[in-house]
Amino acid sequence: xxxxxxxxxxxxxxxxxxxxxxxxxxxxxxxxxxxxxxxxxxxxxxxxxxxxxxxxxxxxxxxxxxxxxxxxxxxxxxxxxxxxxxxxxxxxxxxxxxxxxxxxxxxxxxxxxxxxxxxxxxxxxxxxxxxxxxxxxxxxxxxxxxxxxxxxxxxxxxxxxxxxxxxxxxxxxxxxxxxxxxxxxxxxxxxxxxxxxxxxxxxxxxxxxxxxxxxxxxxxxxxxxxxxxxxxxxxxxxxxxxxxxxxxxxxxxxxxxxxxxxxxxxxxxxxxxxxxxxxxxxxxxxxxxxxxxxxxxxxxxxxxxxxxxxxxxxxxxxxxxxxxxxxxxxxxxxxxxxxxxxxxxxxxxxxxxxxx
Numbered sequence: 026x027x028x029x030x031x032x033x034x035x036x037x038x039x040x041x042x043x044x045x046x047x048x049x050x051x052x053x054x055x056x057x058x059x060x061x062x063x064x065x066x067x068x069x070x071x072x073x074x075x076x077x078x079x080x081x082x083x084x085x086x087x088x089x090x091x092x093x094x095x096x097x098x099x100x101x102x103x104x105x106x107x108x109x110x111x112x113x114x115x116x117x118x119x120x121x122x123x124x125x126x127x128x129x130x131x132x133x134x135x136x137x138x139x140x141x142x143x144x145x146x147x148x149x150x151x152x153x154x155x156x157x158x159x160x161x162x163x164x165x166x167x168x169x170x171x172x173x174x175x176x177x178x179x180x181x182x183x184x185x186x187x188x189x190x191x192x193x194x195x196x197x198x199x200x201x202x203x204x205x206x207x208x209x210x211x212x213x214x215x216x217x218x219x220x221x222x223x224x225x226x227x228x229x230x231x232x233x234x235x236x237x238x239x240x241x242x243x244x245x246x247x248x249x250x251x252x253x254x255x256x257x258x259x260x261x262x263x264x265x266x267x268x269x270x271x272x273x274x275x276x277x278x279x280x281x282x283x284x285x286x287x288x289x290x291x292x293x294x295x296x297x298x299x300x301x302x303x304x305x306x307x308x309x310x311x312x313x314x315x316x317x318x319x320x321x322x323x324x325x326x327x328x329x330x331x332x333x334x335x336x337x338x339x340x341x342x343x344x345x346x347x348x349x350x351x352x353x354x355x356x357x358x359x360x361x362x363x364x365x366x367x368x369x370x371x372x373x374x375x376x377x378x379x380x381x
Contacts, residue, residue, distance in 0.1 A: 026284050026313045027168075029108040031115075034093055034100040036062040039341040043108075049308055051327050052317040053365060054335030054372040059342025060317040063335065064289050067315070068170040070105070076151045079125050088124035095340065102129060107166075111135075114154070114166065125150065168285035171196055173272040174293055176265040182272065183260040185238055188245040194279055198272040202247040202260075205275065206235040215280045219271075222278065222306065226270045226299045228252075266294035270303070277306040277314075285313040292320035301326060321362030329361060334372040345371070 026048070032041045037059040052060045069092070072081035086092050093100040097120050106115040113134040118126040131145040131153055145153035154166070171194075176182065181199035190200040191207040208216040223230050234248040234257045247260035260268065273291055276282070292300055304326030307314050318324065324332060329347035336343050347370065349356070355364055364370050 026110065027107060028110050029106075031104075031106040032063075032066055033102070033104045035066055035103050035105070036092060036094065037337065037340070037342040038062055038066070039094050039100075041342075041344055044344055045346070046313065046315070047331065048311060048313050049327065049331040050313070050315045051324065051332045052315070052335050053319075053324060053332060053370070055337070056319075058335045058337045058372065059344075060335050061289060062342060063344075064170055064287055064315070064317055066105070067168055067285075067287055070107075070166070071168060071170065073152055074154060074166045078152065079150055082125055089118075089120040089126045090124055092126075093120065116152075128152075167283050168287065169193075169196055169276075169283050170287040170289065171198070171272070171276050171291075172289055173198055173269045173291070174289075176268045176294075178261055182268065183247065185241070185244045185246045188237055188243055194276055198275070201272060201275060202235060202245045204279075205233055205247075206245055208280070209233070209235055212280045215278055219274050219278045222274045222302060223267075223271055226274075226296070226302055227267045230267070234258075264294075266296060266299065269294055270299050273303060274306065277309065282312065285315065287315040287317075289317045290319060291316060292318055292323050297322055321366050323362075324365055325360045325362040327361065329356075332361065332370075334370055336371055 027046045029043050029045050030041065031043055032038045034040075052063060054060050065086075069078075069081055069086065072078060072085070082088055082092070090097050092103055102117050102119050103126070104115070104117040107113060114132070116131045117129040119129050121127050127150055128147050130147050132142055133145060133154060134142040173182075175197065181197065182201050186200055186203060188203050188206065191203040194200065194204045205216065205219070208219070220232055229251050231250045231252045231254075234250050235245065236248070238244040238246060248257045249263070250256070251258060263271070269291075273288070276286060291303060295303065300320065300323050304323060307316060329349045329352055332347045334345045334347065336345070352361075352364065352369075355369055359367070361370075365372060
């Protein structure tokens, strides 16, 4: 679990220093405030940990220039420090002439009685993590940013895919059927929990109908049954909201889920009751979640200490965690979501233009 986070020079984040993260972290703010940039940081570092930094810069970020705060004329380096409790990781990147990044320095720390650390090096384009013999491997850094917005008829989650693509739930749930099929066979208790919570959100739903595609044993597609019927419906017969909720429930209830998982606007298309179920899932255990949302109703489900207000001031994103004591009188008459809508909390479009 990430305890504290420092980010310098990344997109709209000029400097976020030693910012504490708890088990539940809900980001609210106006469009353009910097919530997505915060989530994007984790997506990029995940790719970096997988030794795909240069590929991610080309395919996801538009090059190093697009990652630097106000561009390379203003910002020469992008740096970060991640405190994981018993260990930590820090790095500094600088732009190359071909619009990529190269490591200026990289360090992994192992907190023990000696307070040891390992300077990994500099001058290379991909991470030197996990090369030290005391390194605990990459599991501590394998957070996942889930994004389930594409539920169109052409979306991968609705199509056939390889049945053996089941080791982990992909960020866009492209392998949802294969992953659920594996859980059904090898982890029946988590599978039943997923099925049962989907039933709460969609009362017509009975169970998944998971099997290899006839005539193509190496492929599988998402099928399901309706209550009172044995007819196997296909994924294209699920509404967008129902399919997204299935993806969310699977991500949050999967066994051996990453220590930190992130969601960018998971409320899209969900019924109000499904939002309450989602909030309960987000708070279900001691593992860590980071959520970016525009939903006042979803915000109602959390405490002030779980909410982080993101605002844009003088071209940079600022981050502020709420405090119950500061809002005690307001909360006697209004919900947290209502206070956000009334701009008592900040994080509304007015804050972007510089007004309080």
